[in-house]
Amino acid sequence: MITSVFKMALAFCAMAQGALRRWLCRHVPPRRGRRSLVAIGTHDLDTLQGPFTYEALSPKDINFVPLKQTxxxxxxxxIEFYKSDLKLKKYLHIIESSPVFPVLYDSKRTVLSLPPIINGAHSAISLQTKNVFIECTATDLTKAKIVLNTxxxxxxxxxxxxxxxxxxxVxxxxxxxxxxxxxxxxDMEVPLSYIIDLMGVSLEVEEVTSLLNRMQLRAERSTSSEGQCLVKVHVPPSRSDVLxxxxxxxxxxxxxxxxNIPTRMPASIKPLPLNELTDLLRLEIAMNVYTEVLTWILCSHKENFELLNREDDNSAVIIGNPRGADFEVVRTRLMHGILKTVGSNNKHPKPIKIYEIGDVTLLDETKDVGASNRRHLAALHCGATSGFELIHGLVDRVMEVxxxxxxxxxxIIGYCINRSEEPEFLPGRQASIICKGKHVGNFGIVHPEVLNNFDITDPCSFVEIDIEALL
Structure with a gap:
C-alpha cells in the first residue's frame, strides 16, 4: 500500500530506472541500446488480475493501447508510429526485425507492456494508485536480479x-x-589488515564496523581459525555493487x-632484481666486445628442435592456430635465434661476436598458467677459428662478476666444468656448467651439421646459461 508521499516515489522511480540502465549497461554499445539487457516496468496492480504471462507472439497478434495514447x-x-518519437525510436531496432515480439499479459489478456519499448495505458500508475507491480524483463539474468532487487x-x-x-x-x-x-x-569476511594496508590508515576493528554501518553495510568483528582479525560484513540485496x-x-x-587519509609519497620506482642483474650483465658482456641482438620469442618447431639436432622433449609451449611456420612454438633456447642472425650476416667481416639475454618459456605444471619463463644468457663467436677459448673466458668472467x-x-658454493654430450655441439669439444650443485648451462664448438642447417660457413663456439639459476 502506497502512502501520501507517492509523488516523491514516482519521481524517484523514474529517475532510478534511468540510472540503473545507465549503470548496468554502461558497456553496451550505443547502437544496441541500453534496454537490450534489462527493461523495467511499473504498473497499477489493482487494474490487473494475475497470474501474468510473458509470451513471444507475432506482431500482428498483439493489440493494445500504449502509454499516453488513446x-x-x-x-x-x-513500431512504425514510434519511429518519429525522439525518445523511443532508438530502442525499436532491438525487436523490430524479430518475427515475434515479447509481450506481458495478465490473466484477462490485458497487455501490461511490450518490452523493451512501451507499457500499456491500462495499468498506468496514477496518483490514485495504491499497489505497485514491478516487472523486469531481460536477456541477462544476473542484471535482471540486480535491477529488480534495487x-x-x-x-x-x-x-x-x-x-x-x-x-x-516465476x-x-x-x-x-x-x-x-x-x-x-x-556474508563476506574481510581481513582487517587488508583494509588497513590499502587505506594506509591504522584503524581499530570497532571503528571499521562503525564506518561500514554508516554505508548500509551491517558489520561485526570476527576471527579466523588461525586467529586473524576479520570484519564480517552482511551485504544486503540493495548493495549489489559489493562483490x-x-x-x-x-x-x-x-x-x-x-x-582525512594522510597523503604519502609513493616509493620510488626501481628495477626488479632480475632485470637489474640483466642490465649489469649486458654492460659487462658489451665491455668484452660482444654486440647485443634481440631475436623473436616465437619460432618454428623445426628451428627449436630438429635444426639443433635435438629431439622434441615436450617442453615447448605450442601456439594454437599459428599464422605461419615461424610462429609455431615459444622458444625453449636462445641458440637458434643467434644462429639465424649469423646465417643472415655471412658477408659481415669476421669475427662475429654477438650475445642475447632474454626469456625462454618451458611447460611447468606447478604454475597456474601451465608454463614459466626463465632468463637465459647466450653468446656466440664466429670466425676463422671457433674461438672456444674466448667463449670459455666469457663464462669465467660472467661467473666472476x-x-x-x-x-x-x-x-656447492662455486661452479665447475664437467663433460657433456649435447647433440648441438661437437663431441669432446663441449662442457656443462655446474653451479652450486645444479646444471645451469652448456658451452662448446657448434656441430657442423647445425651450422650447415643455418647456412653458416665458419666455425662457431656458443654458450647458453640460465642466469636465474645463479641467483
Whole structure:
C-alpha cells in the first residue's frame, strides 16, 4: 500500500530506472541500446488480475493501447508510429526485425507492456494508485536480479508498511520454478589488515564496523581459525555493487573521508632484481666486445628442435592456430635465434661476436598458467677459428662478476666444468656448467651439421646459461 508521499516515489522511480540502465549497461554499445539487457516496468496492480504471462507472439497478434495514447495499435503498427518519437525510436531496432515480439499479459489478456519499448495505458500508475507491480524483463539474468532487487528495496521505503515486499513465483516453460525477488543477505569476511594496508590508515576493528554501518553495510568483528582479525560484513540485496573485499575497503574509505587519509609519497620506482642483474650483465658482456641482438620469442618447431639436432622433449609451449611456420612454438633456447642472425650476416667481416639475454618459456605444471619463463644468457663467436677459448673466458668472467668462485671439485658454493654430450655441439669439444650443485648451462664448438642447417660457413663456439639459476 502506497502512502501520501507517492509523488516523491514516482519521481524517484523514474529517475532510478534511468540510472540503473545507465549503470548496468554502461558497456553496451550505443547502437544496441541500453534496454537490450534489462527493461523495467511499473504498473497499477489493482487494474490487473494475475497470474501474468510473458509470451513471444507475432506482431500482428498483439493489440493494445500504449502509454499516453488513446487508441489501440497493432504491435507492427506501433513500431512504425514510434519511429518519429525522439525518445523511443532508438530502442525499436532491438525487436523490430524479430518475427515475434515479447509481450506481458495478465490473466484477462490485458497487455501490461511490450518490452523493451512501451507499457500499456491500462495499468498506468496514477496518483490514485495504491499497489505497485514491478516487472523486469531481460536477456541477462544476473542484471535482471540486480535491477529488480534495487527497485523493490528502494521503492518499498515509500510503502504504508515500510520495506514490505511480496515475492512471486516465476515458472518457466521448462517447468522450473523460482521465487523472485531473492532478497537473501550474503556474508563476506574481510581481513582487517587488508583494509588497513590499502587505506594506509591504522584503524581499530570497532571503528571499521562503525564506518561500514554508516554505508548500509551491517558489520561485526570476527576471527579466523588461525586467529586473524576479520570484519564480517552482511551485504544486503540493495548493495549489489559489493562483490569483493576491495569494495568493502572502498566503503570504509568513503565513510572515513578521503580528505582525512594522510597523503604519502609513493616509493620510488626501481628495477626488479632480475632485470637489474640483466642490465649489469649486458654492460659487462658489451665491455668484452660482444654486440647485443634481440631475436623473436616465437619460432618454428623445426628451428627449436630438429635444426639443433635435438629431439622434441615436450617442453615447448605450442601456439594454437599459428599464422605461419615461424610462429609455431615459444622458444625453449636462445641458440637458434643467434644462429639465424649469423646465417643472415655471412658477408659481415669476421669475427662475429654477438650475445642475447632474454626469456625462454618451458611447460611447468606447478604454475597456474601451465608454463614459466626463465632468463637465459647466450653468446656466440664466429670466425676463422671457433674461438672456444674466448667463449670459455666469457663464462669465467660472467661467473666472476656474479661472485661465484671456480671450484674444480664441484663445491656447492662455486661452479665447475664437467663433460657433456649435447647433440648441438661437437663431441669432446663441449662442457656443462655446474653451479652450486645444479646444471645451469652448456658451452662448446657448434656441430657442423647445425651450422650447415643455418647456412653458416665458419666455425662457431656458443654458450647458453640460465642466469636465474645463479641467483
Amino acid at each position: 487508441k489501440s495499435f497493432r504491435a507492427d503498427e506501433l 527497485m523493490v528495496t528502494t521503492f518499498s521505503e515509500y510503502c504504508e508498511k515500510k520495506f514490505e515486499i511480496e515475492p512471486v513465483e 515458472t518457466y516453460d521448462s517447468g522450473e520454478s523460482y521465487i523472485y525477488p531473492d532478497l537473501a543477505v550474503y 569483493h573485499p576491495c569494495d568493502v575497503m572502498e566503503d570504509v574509505a568513503i565513510a572515513y573521508g578521503y580528505n 656474479m661472485g661465484v668462485p671456480f671450484k674444480p671439485d664441484g663445491d
